[in-house]
Amino acid sequence: MHNLAQQRCFNHAAREAAARCPECKRFFCRECITEHEDRVLCAACLKTLAIAPFTKQHVFAGLARFAQCAVGILIAWFFFFLIGESLSRLPDSFHEGALWKVPWTEHQ
Amino acid sequence: MKRARSRQPGKGGLDLIDEAAHLLRGASAATLATYYLGAIPFVLGFLYFWTDMSRSPFANQHLAEAALAITALFIWMKFCQASFARRIRAQLAAEPVPRWSFRQTVRVLLTQAVIQPSGLFLIPLSLVLTLPFAWVYAFYQSVTAMADADSSESSKLVKRAWKQTALWTWQNHIGLSIGLVFGVCVFLNWAMVAFSVPSLLKMLFGVESTFSKSPAAMLNTTFLATIFGLTYLCVDPILKTVYALRCFYGESLQSGEDLKALQPLSPPQLPVHNPARRFRRWS
Numbered sequence: 001m002h003n004l005a006q007q008r009c010f011n012h013a014a015r016e017a018a019a020r021c022p023e024c025k026r027f028f029c030r031e032c033i034t035e036h037e038d039r040v041l042c043a044a045c046l047k048t049l050a051i052a053p054f055t056k057q058h059v060f061a062g063l064a065r066f067a068q069c070a071v072g073i074l075i076a077w078f079f080f081f082l083i084g085e086s087l088s089r090l091p092d093s094f095h096e097g098a099l100w101k102v103p104w105t106e107h108q
Numbered sequence: 109m110k111r112a113r114s115r116q117p118g119k120g121g122l123d124l125i126d127e128a129a130h131l132l133r134g135a136s137a138a139t140l141a142t143y144y145l146g147a148i149p150f151v152l153g154f155l156y157f158w159t160d161m162s163r164s165p166f167a168n169q170h171l172a173e174a175a176l177a178i179t180a181l182f183i184w185m186k187f188c189q190a191s192f193a194r195r196i197r198a199q200l201a202a203e204p205v206p207r208w209s210f211r212q213t214v215r216v217l218l219t220q221a222v223i224q225p226s227g228l229f230l231i232p233l234s235l236v237l238t239l240p241f242a243w244v245y246a247f248y249q250s251v252t253a254m255a256d257a258d259s260s261e262s263s264k265l266v267k268r269a270w271k272q273t274a275l276w277t278w279q280n281h282i283g284l285s286i287g288l289v290f291g292v293c294v295f296l297n298w299a300m301v302a303f304s305v306p307s308l309l310k311m312l313f314g315v316e317s318t319f320s321k322s323p324a325a326m327l328n329t330t331f332l333a334t335i336f337g338l339t340y341l342c343v344d345p346i347l348k349t350v351y352a353l354r355c356f357y358g359e360s361l362q363s364g365e366d367l368k369a370l371q372p373l374s375p376p377q378l379p380v381h382n383p384a385r386r387f388r389r390w391s
Contacts (some may be wrong), residue, residue: 007198013388015232034262036207048384056240057349064263065222065319066216068218068222068262069218071222072221072222072223072225072226073119073179073183073221075225075226075228076179076182076183076224076225076227077172077175077176078175079225079228079229080157080175080178080182081171081172083157083161083175084157084161084167084171084174085168085171087158087161087162087167087329088161088162088167088168088171090162092328094111094329095162095163095328095330096328
């Protein structure tokens with residue numbers, strides 16, 4: 001069992017250790033450590049942790065984002081397609097405003 | 109503690125609109141240009157699409173391509189609106205506008221392309237149902253207002269936007285009601301202008317047209333779409349600013365960004381007593 005009070009910083013031999021990194025098990029002074037998600041880590045381990053999940057999920061995240069984007073574009077395209085379809089099916093008398101001038105009884 | 113802060117009463121709806129109007133008046137030309145760079149092409153493209161589909165007998169032959177072009181313009185408009193909201197938020201925080209790298213720009217564009225299209229169906233649907241309209245509309249406006257490089261993932265942006273939507277419900281309803289009434293007034297104003305222009309042209313310059321002969325000829329769907337487009341261009345920037353303000357104040361409950369914005373950028377320049385200067389003045 002290592003006694004923290006007797007340890008020195010891994011990076012600065014002249015400084016006494018303030019904490020031990022739970023990842024690499026080395027001792028560090030208070031300037032060489034930082035808090036990350038309620039754990040005290042050294043800079044090197046923090047860098048490794050920050051990069052690792054990104055590289056693992058990078059390919060799938062890119063594919064998922066592309067698929068989501070394609071679905072979004074398809075939804076918007078379908079909306080404008082429906083509008084265009086409805087407009088082209090409406091009679092000319094409706095677009096020209098002439099529909100309202102004809103008496104209702106004549107429509108039937 | 110967080111719950112207590114989120115229960116703090118927000119600003120009134122009218123105060124928020126007032127602040128938004130002042131903010132928009134003080135906005136730089138680049139900020140407004142960012143908005144209209146996206147909105148004007150979409151409105152013009154949509155009007156062309158509307159006219160083409162309602163008049164051309166061959167419209168069905170190129171309907172799919174035309175709908176795809178309008179979709180591209182819609183996504184471009186949403187991206188420009190997100191960029192506009194980012195500038196407004198920077199103006200509020202008294203900070204320089206954060207620059208997006210190419211990758212961040214693409215991410216914001218993709219995020220908007222993922223979320224905003226569903227609003228095309230859900231906003232009209234909620235309007236028909238009436239009751240959920242204010243929440244649905246506020247959610248999509250918040251998605252635009254909160255789009256930044258930090259929220260590059262759609263799920264994170266949805267969570268953040270939903271959190272702001274649920275905040276200060278009464279303020280949202282009042283602000284939206286005032287915005288709708290204002291929109292109706294602007295719509296009527298544009299309609300009156302459009303009706304009076306042909307008769308004014310005839311009276312002042314002697315220009316005779318179909319519309320001056322029969323003002324009823326204007327009562328077609330293209331006319332209504334044009335007036336609606338002009339109204340959108342006038343009212344929407346104000347509503348976007350209102351929701352940018354709402355999101356700014358909502359997020360400030362945790363970040364305290366509004367307090368930082370209140371602090372002066374540099375200490376006030378006090379007048380320096382300089383006897384030599386006074387001596388030069390009297391000599």
